[in-house]
Amino acid sequence: MKLIVDANIPAAERCFGEFGTLTRLPGREIGAEHVKDADALIVRSITQVNDTLLGESPVRFVGTCTIGTDHIDHAALARRNIAFASAPGCNAEAVVDYVLSSLLTLAERDGWSLLARTVGVVGAGNVGSRLLARLQALGVKTLACDPPRAEAQEKSEQDFASLDELIERCDVLCLHTPLVTEGPHATYQLLDAQRISELAPGTVLLNAGRGDCIDEMALRGRLAGKGDISAVLDVWENEPGIDASLRDLVALATPHIAGHSLDGKLRGTWMIQQALAKHCGQEAPEAFADICPSPALASLHLQKTLPVEDALRLCMRAVYDVRRDHDSLERQVHQQGVRKGFDTCRADYPLRREFATLTVKLSGSAVELEVPLKAAGFGVQRAE
Numbered sequence: 001m002k003l004i005v006d007a008n009i010p011a012a013e014r015c016f017g018e019f020g021t022l023t024r025l026p027g028r029e030i031g032a033e034h035v036k037d038a039d040a041l042i043v044r045s046i047t048q049v050n051d052t053l054l055g056e057s058p059v060r061f062v063g064t065c066t067i068g069t070d071h072i073d074h075a076a077l078a079r080r081n082i083a084f085a086s087a088p089g090c091n092a093e094a095v096v097d098y099v100l101s102s103l104l105t106l107a108e109r110d111g112w113s114l115l116a117r118t119v120g121v122v123g124a125g126n127v128g129s130r131l132l133a134r135l136q137a138l139g140v141k142t143l144a145c146d147p148p149r150a151e152a153q154e155k156s157e158q159d160f161a162s163l164d165e166l167i168e169r170c171d172v173l174c175l176h177t178p179l180v181t182e183g184p185h186a187t188y189q190l191l192d193a194q195r196i197s198e199l200a201p202g203t204v205l206l207n208a209g210r211g212d213c214i215d216e217m218a219l220r221g222r223l224a225g226k227g228d229i230s231a232v233l234d235v236w237e238n239e240p241g242i243d244a245s246l247r248d249l250v251a252l253a254t255p256h257i258a259g260h261s262l263d264g265k266l267r268g269t270w271m272i273q274q275a276l277a278k279h280c281g282q283e284a285p286e287a288f289a290d291i292c293p294s295p296a297l298a299s300l301h302l303q304k305t306l307p308v309e310d311a312l313r314l315c316m317r318a319v320y321d322v323r324r325d326h327d328s329l330e331r332q333v334h335q336q337g338v339r340k341g342f343d344t345c346r347a348d349y350p351l352r353r354e355f356a357t358l359t360v361k362l363s364g365s366a367v368e369l370e371v372p373l374k375a376a377g378f379g380v381q382r383a384e
């Protein structure tokens with residue numbers, strides 16, 4: 001079997017080598033000429049998989065090691081009877097780490113408390129529901145908007161509100177919707193000019209879903225004009241050729257890396273390995289724990305208490321600090337220009353682990369931090 005595999009997929013040789021010969025290529029460069037004699041195509045989110053790419057190729061399996069699938073032309077795959085698999089939820093924990101890191105960083109910078117804010121989550125799927133769970137466990141007031149789930153009247157402990165209600169009542173609005181361009185729940189420019197104008201002064205707007213879910217021109221207008229809201233953007237219209245003037249106005253600007261923990265990427269690779277094995281009628285290969293290495297920093301010890309948000313920031317920054325990604329994008333864009341800078345940050349992304357890989361050992365007065373640290377997603381132990 002000949003497999004074309006995105007060069008940014010970790011552990012690809014280990015996970016897909018047993019199925020045949022791998023050709024590794026940068027995702028944005030995979031073209032019809034590469035796929036024309038391939039049997040399987042394994043991508044991440046930056047390869048548009050459609051009739052133009054597939055041409056006359058004999059490809060029988062397409063896998064994307066990502067949550068989002070808006071780069072896949074599902075109708076084209078169905079017409080060609082090509083099996084397809086994605087990796088739902090693979091990097092959801094990493095995105096939640098990103099959101100907490102961003103909000104706690106802005107809170108410190110601008111002098112407010114996350115625990116005293118009301119956070120609205122738009123899109124309560126794998127990412128949004130995990131974010132809601134962590135925020136609620138921390139005692140943060142939350143509201144959730146997810147019309148497809150609300151309409152399905154799922155048995156859920158979560159009450160849903162309308163987007164307009166979230167805009168009216170929340171201090172922080174986090175977007176975790178897929179890009180959907182058609183239908184009653186389309187998310188294309190879900191935050192349009194009207195809604196952006198309705199955000200109350202002081203609102204923090206964070207987008208880690210897809211760039212096209214926000215009208216960027218309207219957002220840029222609000223940030224450059226009144227300048228009375230803050231934005232955290234991980235996803236952008238026209239990546240990698242993002243709007244440089246918008247980037248300059250955004251409080252935290254990162255190059256679509258919210259989900260880029262090693263754990264999240266490896267989970268994506270592993271899920272597609274499982275799907276390919278099933279497609280080929282083979283036994284499920286190794287367990288995820290076998291391919292995921294132990295972290296360099298496994299534990300730290302707190303022996304005196306701290307204000308809760310300071311303790312969260314201390315532990316969070318031991319594992320992941322969003323300011324590194326913001327600074328790296330700023331530096332690379334200045335050195336190499338927008339397109340190249342954006343993709344260099346992503347290709348050279350440093351090793352990042354998830355909060356759950358760190359166990360915080362507590363003794364003395366620090367034991368009172370057990371609940372919030374667990375709520376934020378860290379492992380917690382009482383130290384002897």
Ligand SMILES: NC(=O)C1=CN([C@@H]2O[C@H](COP(=O)(O)OP(=O)(O)OC[C@H]3O[C@@H](n4cnc5c(N)ncnc54)[C@H](O)[C@@H]3O)[C@@H](O)[C@H]2O)C=CC1
Nearest residue numbers: 067068123124125126127146148177178185208209258259
């Ligand atoms: N920035 C990054 O690195 C990453 C971005 N993503 C993006 O985040 C999206 C969400 O991820 P998951 O939660 O795992 O997906 P999911 O499919 O589990 O959940 C998406 C949720 O959005 C809801 N939804 C759909 N239309 C909506 C609308 N109009 N208004 C409000 N809610 C709506 C759905 O009902 C669903 O519950 C992905 O589709 C992907 O585009 C995912 C992973 C990493």
Ligand SMILES: O=C(O)C(=O)[C@H](O)COP(=O)(O)O
Nearest residue numbers: 044045046066067068091259
């Ligand atoms: O899983 C998704 O959906 C994402 O957005 C990915 O985290 C994006 O990863 P890359 O495709 O940009 O490597």
